[in-house]
Amino acid sequence: MAITGMGIISAIGNNVAENYDALYHEKSGITRIDNIETIQRDAIMVGEIKFTDAQLVKKLNLPSSNNYSRTAMLGVIAAKEALFNAGITDLNTYSTGLVSATSVGGMDMTEKYYYQYLTEPETQKYIESHHGGDSTEKIAEQLGIKESFVTTISTACSSAANAILLGARLIQSGKLDRVLVGGTDCLSKFTINGFKTLMILSDTYNTPFDDNRKGLNLGEAAAFLVLESEAVIKAENKPVLAYIKGYGNANDAHHQTASSEFGDGATLAMQKALAVADLKPSDIDYINVHGTATANNDLSEGRAILRVFDTAVPPFSSTKAYTGHTLAAAGAIEAVYSILSLQNNVIFPNLNFKTPMKEFYLEPETKLVERELNIVMSNSFGFGGNCSTLIFSKEA
Amino acid sequence: MKEVYINGIAAISAQKTFDGSFLENIEDYQNTLLIAQHPDYKEFIPPAAARRMAAGIKMGIAASKIAMKEADVEMLDAIITGTGLGCVIDSEKFVSAMIDNKEEYLTPTSFIQSTHNTVAGQIALGLECKAYNFTYVHSAISFESALGDGQLQIASGEASTILVGGVEELGPHTVAIHRTIDHIKTEPISIAEVLNSETKGAVFSEGANFFVLSDHKGKNCYAKLMDVVTYNTIAKERLIPIIENFLDRNHTHISQIDVVVLGYNGDQEFDDGYRMLSNGIFKNIQQVFYKHLVGEHNTVSAFGLWLASKILKTKTIPESVKINDIENTEPRMVLCYNQYRGKNHSLILLKKC
Numbered sequence: 016m017a018i019t020g021m022g023i024i025s026a027i028g029n030n031v032a033e034n035y036d037a038l039y040h041e042k043s044g045i046t047r048i049d050n051i052e053t054i055q056r057d058a059i060m061v062g063e064i065k066f067t068d069a070q071l072v073k074k075l076n077l078p079s080s081n082n083y084s085r086t087a088m089l090g091v092i093a094a095k096e097a098l099f100n101a102g103i104t105d106l107n108t109y110s111t112g113l114v115s116a117t118s119v120g121g122m123d124m125t126e127k128y129y130y131q132y133l134t135e136p137e138t139q140k141y142i143e144s145h146h147g148g149d150s151t152e153k154i155a156e157q158l159g160i161k162e163s164f165v166t167t168i169s170t171a172c173s174s175a176a177n178a179i180l181l182g183a184r185l186i187q188s189g190k191l192d193r194v195l196v197g198g199t200d201c202l203s204k205f206t207i208n209g210f211k212t213l214m215i216l217s218d219t220y221n222t223p224f225d226d227n228r229k230g231l232n233l234g235e236a237a238a239f240l241v242l243e244s245e246a247v248i249k250a251e252n253k254p255v256l257a258y259i260k261g262y263g264n265a266n267d268a269h270h271q272t273a274s275s276e277f278g279d280g281a282t283l284a285m286q287k288a289l290a291v292a293d294l295k296p297s298d299i300d301y302i303n304v305h306g307t308a309t310a311n312n313d314l315s316e317g318r319a320i321l322r323v324f325d326t327a328v329p330p331f332s333s334t335k336a337y338t339g340h341t342l343a344a345a346g347a348i349e350a351v352y353s354i355l356s357l358q359n360n361v362i363f364p365n366l367n368f369k370t371p372m373k374e375f376y377l378e379p380e381t382k383l384v385e386r387e388l389n390i391v392m393s394n395s396f397g398f399g400g401n402c403s404t405l406i407f408s409k410e411a
Numbered sequence: 412m413k414e415v416y417i418n419g420i421a422a423i424s425a426q427k428t429f430d431g432s433f434l435e436n437i438e439d440y441q442n443t444l445l446i447a448q449h450p451d452y453k454e455f456i457p458p459a460a461a462r463r464m465a466a467g468i469k470m471g472i473a474a475s476k477i478a479m480k481e482a483d484v485e486m487l488d489a490i491i492t493g494t495g496l497g498c499v500i501d502s503e504k505f506v507s508a509m510i511d512n513k514e515e516y517l518t519p520t521s522f523i524q525s526t527h528n529t530v531a532g533q534i535a536l537g538l539e540c541k542a543y544n545f546t547y548v549h550s551a552i553s554f555e556s557a558l559g560d561g562q563l564q565i566a567s568g569e570a571s572t573i574l575v576g577g578v579e580e581l582g583p584h585t586v587a588i589h590r591t592i593d594h595i596k597t598e599p600i601s602i603a604e605v606l607n608s609e610t611k612g613a614v615f616s617e618g619a620n621f622f623v624l625s626d627h628k629g630k631n632c633y634a635k636l637m638d639v640v641t642y643n644t645i646a647k648e649r650l651i652p653i654i655e656n657f658l659d660r661n662h663t664h665i666s667q668i669d670v671v672v673l674g675y676n677g678d679q680e681f682d683d684g685y686r687m688l689s690n691g692i693f694k695n696i697q698q699v700f701y702k703h704l705v706g707e708h709n710t711v712s713a714f715g716l717w718l719a720s721k722i723l724k725t726k727t728i729p730e731s732v733k734i735n736d737i738e739n740t741e742p743r744m745v746l747c748y749n750q751y752r753g754k755n756h757s758l759i760l761l762k763k764c
Binding site: 117133208268400 | 529546
């Protein structure tokens with residue numbers, strides 16, 4: 016399945032070029048939070064996009080009567096870049112779908128106007144921005160997607176990886192000629208306080224796969240890929256950025272929020288993806304790991320990687336020290352980063368790593384590595400036991 | 412391409428449907444909100460676990476177990492759910508506590524259970540099922556997205572037994588705010604008045620509808636799923652050509668459809684589309700509807716599929732769902748059409764198995 020376009024906005028850049036520049040020059044986007052008033056301000060660090068909502072409204076030229084959540088606005092920015100990058104101007108030439116992913120949806124507006132909704136009519140336009148499908152509907156509208164397959168996936172932190180997986184299957188089965196896939200999630204007080212109660216937020220810069228890791232930094236982002244069928248690529252003589260070679264989805268079936276001790280679901284997801292791609296573990300040149308920097312994830316994921324790759328673990332790194340954990344968008348932004356790795360033959364460093372974990376000897380790449388890469392794996396895991404793995408390749 | 416069979420079904424709704432009966436005794440309502448008739452959850456969930464679960468999780472688990480028992484399956488190759496609004500009860504608890512207590516004294520339980528994929532995750536956990544697990548959250552086509560995913564996997568041979576379902580619960584704040592924007596009717600309405608209602612909004616409700624899809628015809632088979640398709644938008648003048656195209660691609664003509672299941676919800680602003688079809692291309696076909704009995708929610712179209720499945724299997728059509736007088740004693744093909752507030756349209760085609 017060919018990827019012909021991509022778009023992204025995250026704490027380290029407002030488009031693909033800016034994100035690549037930050038990744039390459041080791042510029043992290045982790046800061047104190049500015050756009051949300053929260054008592055947790057001094058207790059947490061976040062990967063925040065520094066535009067205010069008002070600036071985003073202006074950037075998108077939305078009328079003042081608009082009812083866009085921040086999730087929707089970020090999604091529109093990334094989706095538009097992806098479409099532009101794919102050189103698509105007319106959406107009606109081919110059957111085009113949209114599969115987005117979100118976990119927060121319009122929670123930013125819901126938590127802002129929760130009680131006002133009951134009494135203040137001017138806030139009520141946002142009531143319908145809350146549900147998971149709203150940001151996707153807005154993206155479809157902004158892009159001019161009509162009479163089409165448009166849906167939304169929410170499987171917590173693996174959501175966007177699953178949107179990409181579904182898109183690949185829709186193209187493969189011939190149900191669609193072309194599909195935009197990705198995800199979007201904004202920061203919200205809801206997720207900040209929710210993760211705080213779970214005691215998995217770090218009070219400083221997150222340090223994936225480090226023995227002294229203190230938890231994750233939440234982030235906000237959106238990213239989209241354009242997938243097109245072989246027939247379209249041929250007919251339009253289109254350049255291809257990379258290919259989706261394999262995908263795997265499995266459930267850990269262990270606990271609502273925690274990963275199993277030995278990463279059963281993660282192991283299965285990686286194995287399934289390798290099977291779909293018809294590849295051996297030794298074919299993988301690099302893994303962009305989920306690596307949230309929580310005690311639980313990194314241990315469970317590390318053990319799963321050892322189960323799959325045994326003594327020959329390929330180079331790996333987590334890019335969450337750059338962006339924070341962007342929840343439902345994570346699978347999509349890391350797909351963009353995996354493609355950038357393939358295109359530029361670079362492994363982005365796992366920032367902030369110092370001490371290997373006691374339980375095993377696994378050391379992520381800590382410096383930028385330039386080397387020929389042909390096949391890259393990307394992991395995304397989430398609450399509800401959802402585990403997904405994608406494999407990207409340079410060649411078909 | 413493999414055929415897709417519906418081998419087990421379950422509905423928890425405002426009517427007593429969880430016991431497998433077929434709308435024999437209709438509960439007459441006069442309300443703006445319908446609460447589900449719940450089964451005894453002790454039969455499905457250990458009481459200690461059930462106490463921590465909101466209505467949606469309980470309905471989802473119970474409906475999944477009923478459908479799996481009917482299909483006589485114990486393990487699944489995929490669990491795929493749809494929910495438009497997700498776990499609103501726990502979301503409301505967490506948001507209101509966060510606001511009321513100014514972000515202090517919060518506990519994680521309601522946050523953990525507020526995630527949209529909680530129901531699918533809990534079903535997997537209960538079965539220790541490590542297979543494919545997905546949740547769609549796209550308003551009125553959340554369930555159809557799940558159904559289409561299941562169909563794709565069975566048709567392609569990726570999976571042979573799949574659980575798909577839709578679930579929606581009512582949260583008090585969600586109801587209150589939807590009243591302020593007239594998505595819920597202001598005045599109570601009886602089930603007999605819904606079809607010709609002249610007021611805005613719908614009667615909101617809760618429920619869970621689950622199905623077991625298989626690549627082979629089980630002994631309890633209800634129907635063959637021929638196709639399911641969704642459209643984010645359809646302009647009024649495009650509705651008929653789109654339906655004809657859909658039938659066309661399934662090598663079917665409108666005259667071969669025996670029953671149509673329509674999503675009328677009594678909202679005078681948005682029932683026009685259905686009416687145009689009722690008086691137009693579906694004029695000579697037996698028409699049925701169901702939202703007057705079970706209310707409106709984001710995955711209630713799955714109840715429409717339950718109704719269609721029951722009709723095909725039992726060859727009976729309860730009086731309470733009939734729209735017109737056209738009779739059909741041997742239904743072979745049923746078409747379901749739904750939309751909510753003029754958006755997110757879906758078509759499902761079923762054939763007798």
